[in-house]
Amino acid sequence: MNRLVWSSALKKCALFALVIATASCSQDDSGVVIATVGDKKITQQQFDDYLVLKRIDKNRMDVVERHKEEFLRREALALAIEQHAAAGKNNLDMKKINAELNESRKDVLMGRYFEQYLNEQVSEEAVGNYYTANAEKYESKKVQVSHILVRVKAQATEQERQAKYTLAHQIHSELQSGESFESLVEKYSEDAISKKRAGGLGWISEGAIGPEFAKQAFEVLKAGQTSEPVMTQFGYHLVRLDEGPAVIKSHFNKVKGDIRYQLRKNAKDAEIERLLKATPVAQK
DSSP states (O other): OOHHHHHHHHHHHHHHHEEEOOTTTOEETTEEEEEEETTEEEEHHHHHHHHHHTTOOTTOHHHHHHHHHHHHHHHHHHHHHHHHHHTTOSOOOHHHHHHHHHHHHHHHHHHHHHHHHHHHHSOHHHHHHHHHHTGGGGEEEEEEEEEEEEEOOTTOOHHHHHHHHHHHHHHHHHHHTTOOHHHHHHHHOOOHHHHTTTTEEEEEETTSSOHHHHHIIIIIOOTTOBOOOEEETTEEEEEEEEEEEEEEEOOHHHHHHHHHHHHHHHHHHHHHHHHHHHSOOOOO
């Protein structure tokens, strides 16, 4: 059967399968029957559920009627295709389709359940309470620093390293002689990003930088002082402590998304465990 003939036959099946019944005609255990599709009864409740799913205003009768026609038409088409498959008139693998439908059912069921459950369990108030009760988690010791970087490439020869070392100490000498830090940044620094901010790196958390750099910033220097050259994986740095050390607390608005994510994850994991314990699985 070619595609055109098949399409025509399918449409005829769909049209014959769709028989609209008035709401007052009959009623089954599921409620008022509004139509029959083949031998399948369609209730008002089923159609109402469809309207809710599609977010259709029930008060807009013209829209409702249009969607009812489409809803019933799709029911008829689906039934016609199933009947053709059962009669061996197409090559659809109904076992595979049913397996896909079953997995989709599980996905939708679990998705809707956990969406509702987590919205109830993890409220804005719960997120705020967690932030207040665990304030120390959102506090960190920070310093505001600037630097001048004399970059040393990983593959540099010993002679090149020595030249960089000499340059770094020359810069330090110029600083000691009265040259401004900002002018030396402009003249020598090889950190293109911080160079645009007069060497400024902003507020840096303890542990976010190399140990030698951190020692100068958090332990040795006082505000306004600049270190002698210190070596890190990037090269030689002259570190200036601009402000700090200070304990900085992250603002609630900055971390509430992370808190909500973690609380929802914890709640979901616990609920999954509870549900699985209530429904044991016994393999045979």
